[in-house]
Amino acid sequence: METTLPTVLLKPGEADRIVAGHPWIYSGSILRITQPPEDGELVQVKDHRQRLLGTGLFNSKSKIHVRMLSPDRVELDAAFFEERIRSALDVRRRHQPGATSFRVVNSESDLLSGLIVDKYGDVLVLQTSSLGMDRRKGLIVQVLQKILSPRSILERSDTASRKFEGLETSNGVLAGEPVESVEANLNGLKFRVDLQEGHKTGMYLDQQVNHRLVGELAKGRTVLDCFTFLGGFAIHAAKAGAKQVLGLDQSESAIAAAKNHASVNGVESTTTFEQANVFDWLKSHTTTGPNDRLVHSFDLIVLDPPSFTRNRASVPDALRGYKEIHLRALKLLRPGGILATFCCSHHVDAKLFEDVALSAAFDQRRLLRRIATYSQSPDHPVLPSIPETEYLKGAAYEVVR
Ligand code: SAH
Numbered sequence: 001m002e003t004t005l006p007t008v009l010l011k012p013g014e015a016d017r018i019v020a021g022h023p024w025i026y027s028g029s030i031l032r033i034t035q036p037p038e039d040g041e042l043v044q045v046k047d048h049r050q051r052l053l054g055t056g057l058f059n060s061k062s063k064i065h066v067r068m069l070s071p072d073r074v075e076l077d078a079a080f081f082e083e084r085i086r087s088a089l090d091v092r093r094r095h096q097p098g099a100t101s102f103r104v105v106n107s108e109s110d111l112l113s114g115l116i117v118d119k120y121g122d123v124l125v126l127q128t129s130s131l132g133m134d135r136r137k138g139l140i141v142q143v144l145q146k147i148l149s150p151r152s153i154l155e156r157s158d159t160a161s162r163k164f165e166g167l168e169t170s171n172g173v174l175a176g177e178p179v180e181s182v183e184a185n186l187n188g189l190k191f192r193v194d195l196q197e198g199h200k201t202g203m204y205l206d207q208q209v210n211h212r213l214v215g216e217l218a219k220g221r222t223v224l225d226c227f228t229f230l231g232g233f234a235i236h237a238a239k240a241g242a243k244q245v246l247g248l249d250q251s252e253s254a255i256a257a258a259k260n261h262a263s264v265n266g267v268e269s270t271t272t273f274e275q276a277n278v279f280d281w282l283k284s285h286t287t288t289g290p291n292d293r294l295v296h297s298f299d300l301i302v303l304d305p306p307s308f309t310r311n312r313a314s315v316p317d318a319l320r321g322y323k324e325i326h327l328r329a330l331k332l333l334r335p336g337g338i339l340a341t342f343c344c345s346h347h348v349d350a351k352l353f354e355d356v357a358l359s360a361a362f363d364q365r366r367l368l369r370r371i372a373t374y375s376q377s378p379d380h381p382v383l384p385s386i387p388e389t390e391y392l393k394g395a396a397y398e399v400v401r
Pocket residue numbers: 204207226227228229230231232233248249250251254276277278279304305306
C-alpha cells in the first residue's frame with residue numbers, strides 16, 4: 001500500500017503546524033503532488049525533504065486540500081474507525097460519566113476531521129462535512145452499529161460548508177427505522193429532540209454541562225432565560241428551585257417545545273415561555289418614561305444567543321449586538337443578581353467577549369464580580385493546537401453594585 005499512495009509534498013515551513021497536530025492542509029501549503037490523487041482518496045503527506053508527516057484525505061475541490069488523519073501510514077478500514085470512535089467514547093465516559101445523550105465524535109477534536117456523530121438516547125445522528133468522510137459513511141455506520149447497537153442511525157448532512165467540498169445536502173435514514181423525534185435525558189431531565197428540523201443535529205449538546213452549572217445558581221431566584229430554544233437553561237433553573245422562570249425565543253416551534261418540557265419535567269407552575277424577539281423584548285422592558293423609575297426585576301439572567309458572526313469581517317456588528325443585550329440585561333438585574341452569558345462564535349474570544357460585558361457594565365455604572373467561566377461540554381473537546389475546536393465560552397457575573 002505504501003508505494004501506491006499518492007504523495008503530497010509540503011513547502012518549506014509548512015510542516016510544523018501539521019506536526020503540532022493541526023489537520024488542515026490548504027492548497028497554498030503544497031509544493032507538489034507526485035501522482036494526481038482522486039478526490040476523497042487517502043494520500044501520504046511529506047515535508048519538502050521527503051520526511052513522512054502522515055496520511056490524510058484529499059479533495060482538490062476544497063480549500064482544505066488534505067485533512068490529516070494520522071501521523072502514521074494508516075489504512076481507513078473498519079479497525080481504524082473502531083479504534084478512533086472507541087477512544088472518543090472513552091473521553092466521554094471519563095469526563096461526562098452517566099450522560100446518555102452526547103456528541104460521540106466531534107470532527108477535528110476527535111481526530112476525525114469532517115465527521116460528527118451525536119447520540120440522543122438510542123438514536124445516532126451522523127453528519128459529514130468532508131468528501132472523504134462522506135464516501136466512508138457505509139463503513140462508519142457498520143462500526144457504529146457494532147460499538148453502540150443503536151435503534152437507528154440517521155443522517156443530517158445539511159451544513160452550508162458541504163458545498164465547499166462539492167457535496168449536496170443529504171438527510172435520511174442510514175440504518176434502522178425512520179425516527180422523527182426522540183426523548184433525550186440531559187442531567188436527569190427530559191427533552192424531546194426534533195431530529196428532522198432541530199438546530200444542529202437536533203439540539204445544543206454542547207451546553208449540557210453549563211445547563212446544570214447555571215441551573216445550580218438559580219435556587220430561590222427569579223430567572224430570565226433569553227434565547228431559550230428548547231428551554232435548556234430555563235428548565236434546569238426551575239428544577240433546581242428557581243422561584244420563577246421566564247424563557248424567551250422568537251421561534252414558535254421552540255416555544256411550543258419548551259412549554260412541553262416544562263410540563264414533562266413537572267415545573268409548569270414556576271415556568272413561563274413567551275415567543276418574542278429578545279432585542280425588542282429587552283428594549284420595551286428597559287425603556288422608561290421621563291418620570292418612571294426602572295424596576296430591576298430579575299436576579300438571574302441567561303444570555304445564550306446564536307452566533308452573531310460567521311466570519312471575521314462581521315465581528316464589529318456582532319459586538320454591537322452582544323453589547324446591546326448585555327446593557328439591557330444589566331438594567332433588569334437586581335443588585336446581587338447574576339448575569340450568565342455565552343458566546344458561541346469562534347471569532348470572538350473570551351477576552352473580547354468579556355470586554356463587551358465590561359463596556360456594558362461601565363455604561364450602566366455597575367461593577368461585576370466574575371464567579372464562573374464556562375466552555376463547551378467535554379463531548380466537544382478543545383484541542384488548543386487546533387484553535388478552531390474552541391468556540392463556546394461564557395461567564396457568570398454577580399452584580400457587586
Ligand atoms: N439557549 C439554548 C440555545 C439557544 S440557540 C440552549 O441552551 O439550548 C439560539 C436560539 O435563539 C434559537 O432558538 C433561535 O430561535 C433564537 N433566536 C435567534 N435570534 C433571536 C432573537 N432575536 N430573539 C429571540 N430569539 C432568537
